[in-house]
Amino acid sequence: MGSWWALDSVLKEQAAYLNYYRSIPPVACPRCGTPLTNGPPQAEAVLFCPNDGWQYPRDYDPESMAGM
Numbered sequence: 001m002g003s004w005w006a007l008d009s010v011l012k013e014q015a016a017y018l019n020y021y022r023s024i025p026p027v028a029c030p031r032c033g034t035p036l037t038n039g040p041p042q043a044e045a046v047l048f049c050p051n052d053g054w055q056y057p058r059d060y061d062p063e064s065m066a067g068m
């Protein structure tokens, strides 16, 4: 019983962790680390990297980029 509770707790923590990073946009490009800026103007509510064109949320993958 104790081990099941521990595993259940870990899974819930991981889900909460992923949901947290899904709910907030990244502040810097996961590829190059350049701070993201708002835009481009024709696509509001999008963040993009002026260095290489990486876009949020289009190119965002929380499964591999969470925590970056």
Ligand SMILES: [Zn+2]
Pocket: 029, 030, 031, 032, 033, 034, 049, 050, 051, 052, 053, 054
């Ligand atoms: Zn970039």
